[in-house]
Amino acid sequence: MSGTTTAPGPLSSAAHAAHVARLTPVLTARDVSIEYEVDPPVRAVRDVSLTLHRGEILGLAGESGCGKSTLAYGLDRLIRPPAVMTSGQVTFHDADGTETDVVALDGDALRAFRWDKVSMVFQGAMNSLNPVISVRAQLEDVLTTHRPHLTKQRRRERCAELLQLVGVDPGRLDAFAHELSGGMRQRVMIAMAMALDPQVMIMDEPTTALDVVVQREILRQIMRLRETFGFAVxxxxxxxxxxxxxxxxxxxxxAGEIVELDTAEQLYAEPQHEYTQQLLSSFPSLLGEFSYDEERR
Amino acid sequence: MSTLEVRHLVKDFRVRDGLRRGTLRAVDDVSFTLAAGRTVAVVGESGSGKSTVARMIAQLETPTAGEILLDGEPIGRRGRALARYRNQVQMVFQDPFASLNPYHPVSYHLERPLRIHGVARGKEVTPAVHRLLRSVELDPPEVFAAKRPHEMSGGQRQRIAIARALAPGARFLVADEPVSMLDVSIRLGVLSLLARLQREENLGVLYITHDLATARHFSDEIVVMLRGDVVEQGPSDQVILDPQHDYTKTLLAAAPDPSRHGRLRDEVRAELAAQAS
Structure with a gap:
């Protein structure tokens, strides 16, 4: 991959502009740069600007090392040294009209913001659940921290409700992570991310480690919940x-930059950036014809 | 024509759950034939037994029952007979980050099988290493021979793993998820390398995967496994385009297809609308 010098911004179509004009922003990132301060420093995210709209699913696609996870973690202020956000603004536009400067948040304010407004589903549910406490204890932990006024009774009800939402039998509340299948663990992670009714959920490869059939069921569940609760993803x-x-x-x-940003339809029908075209051609169609062109490599 | 055949292969594993002991039948009566110059794909989800089949063929596991035949002869399990079998049948593992020794350069990984299997000795070894590197499209070979695994990308490492498998003069490769750990944009490159070797070197390839699309496009025959059983097998296009078994249909319906963009969203919306009314 050759070094890129100037960032002209991502390629987008007119259809995309028209699509976006109808939407309301919920999270805006402007000129975000994130650097790993190692030797030599790695610029993992380079001047990225991105707007997430209320209720939409925004896909962040790229290969390993492209900076997609770093960017997403940056949106929720989850990066830790040696990673540092060297520049940029992140603004959260709350449904009640308040605007939050996410980068300026600190201490209690940051703790209150995270998970309540923007929650996260991490990649490996295997490693994200605490192995030595029950599912109930982990779900309740979120509620006792963020909703201290809830009664014990109400908390218990909410936990059961959350598991039901993601299609897990509430009887499993007392189970430990190792007693659940991979798919169930990932569902529990989603339940946990939904506990506070966030307006934004960041999902980092939530289904990658799962079998296709299970993957499909979980995606379906996410889509259903999105339609019902209207959070953005x-x-x-x-x-x-x-x-x-x-x-x-x-x-x-x-390489740390968004090279193309478009509606899913447009991106598939008329990919403009060479790299998008290359990525698309990396997945042969299941039912269509395919011949691998050796010259293209 | 040279063939590798498995007949009624069964594998039981002993399992323990607390104080209870039992057996788990990981593979139950699997039969197929892999011919030189052909690729057979074994597809299924995790726990279907596809990797166990691969490991039995590579003789990393001993079958509980059934036979493996090479050119119609039952295979040897020890000593010289085993060494002869290993000359012919080699394995490419899933994770090229784990399957190469980080301490040694590429040349070491390729020289060893050449020497051990008596393919080359003395002054022949280095040219043989270079030939292997060229055959997996790592050019210039002198440069790659001196590299250590960490200096190469995942795709390059997997090419080394393929070269290593070819080194003993293997006629059959068992490739267990050979591209699932690689970045998407280099997967097809590695698969088409396998396809080229299969064509040009008349290699028989057993391609173990969970990816139906590449299974269809890179193999002649597909074997679909579910919990140790073969539920469907046949020519690739037939299995994918005209699936007979319900499980194959489920797998196909669950596989994302770029040409059906927005499908899941629209399905869910329709479902919810139907529920509401």
């Missing part, structure tokens, strides 16, 4: 075909 994956099926818009990242 940033969905990070390298699996472009999957994104094309679920996302409203897709941002394609390479």
């Amino acid at each position: 940033v969905f990070i994956t390298h699996d472009l075909p999957l994104l094309l099926e679920i996302a409203d818009r897709i941002a394609v990242m390479r």
